[in-house]
Amino acid sequence: MASTIRVRAISNGDTTEVQALIQHPMDSGFVKDAQGQVIPAHFIQQLTFEHGGKTVFVADWGPAVSKDPYVKFAFKGGNKGDEIKIGWVDNKGASDATTAKIQ
Amino acid sequence: MTTRSAIRFALLALAALAFAEPSARAADTPDPVADAKAFQKFFTQKFPKVKLEDFVNGPYSMNEDMHRQWEEKEQFPPYEFALEAGKDMFSKPFKNGKTYADCFPNGGIGIRQNYPYFDEKEGEVVTLELALNRCREANGEAPVSYVKDEMASLTAYMAYTSRGKPMDIKIPNDLRALEAYENGKRYFYTRRGQLNFSCATCHVQSPGERIRAEILAPALGIMNAMPIYRSEWSGMGTTSRRFTTCNSQIRGVPLNPQDEEYRDLEYYLSYVSNGLPISGPGARP
């Protein structure tokens, strides 16, 4: 199955700029469907970015984050060609991970 | 004559003079070429700093800050998932073995800018969405909803294959086509719904201004970005979805998706934006 994570990391001087788009329903658990039944909460709880064995970004998410979240951040360090690891875990225990090279 | 009736007479006389003006409301033989020219001139004059081709970016062409955010977003557009889904759907064969490519010129690739077109045989406007469902039905498949994900993904993919191509709507030398065009124009400017808004109220009179928290898009090029991923919808939406939801937003009961009025409206709006590039699928707040 194709990864749910699209990521692009670009080296910019001594910082690396990272963008990621993640495919996930991010159901808050507060929305009802057409039949009036609550759609159960289903959202990413933790999103982690690692570089060189170190965590450079971690997000602790809850129901307030919308569907297909987009993240953008920058961290000091990282060189072209380096690998970045990205992974998420949701409240149902599902997860996905991928790696990307810094451009 | 009493003062009151004198005033009334004067007002009537003034009104009569106003209506007698030759330039106004002449026996309106539609002139789409002149309309399109006037339409584009209106917007380029109103927003002299915006390049003609940038009008297709809707609210992002109206606001500097939003434009910056949009440029960043374009590096990682939210419609990527719908686009991929659309590509898969488009190439998946029907139960009878045929595909969408068999229904369209050039296999459906790079043709979005020609829609809608006037079908002289059927005597009606055919939009891309209508053509897709007709293709399905012709091949023994049930039509999909005009306002849900499948149609949005399919039209997103087809729009993507036409990115950059100039909108190229044709009005054949057929009175019915002209009538459909006029019908669309009429719909666009007619006020409706309890809020008494026409499409023009927002998109001609107030582009760049706010309606509640939203910045309004100019009508010029507004179809070029369709279908659009709207943050408001948390997903991809079709032209049909936009038309129907807009109707209900102004407290008008929406017509059925792809009803004649909507197709004619799309025909008119697309025609007056001829020459502007297809930018779809788009992303909007």
Next chain:
Amino acid sequence: MRALLLISVFLITGSAPTLAASEGDFKAAYAAAEIAEKDAGQLRNQWTTTEAALAAAKKAAASGDFDQAVASSKEAEALAKASIFQATSEKERWKDMEIR
């Protein structure tokens, strides 16, 4: 004496704001509203608020509150008629907004 009492009772209740609406009153008011809304439908110009008023009328009637049901029906009829007026007047007025 009894008659006087009876008459005064009727007079007092008669001078109250309105006599309670009956189901018949509701049916008549609703029918009128429906007809107007249908006409608006022919003109392809119905309002969502008209539909909401009609639904409210029906709901009130179902729970026996015919006063409210009649009030909502009358509101629906007024809204429907306004939408008809809008459709008719816009037949020409749209040209005022047209870019030429």
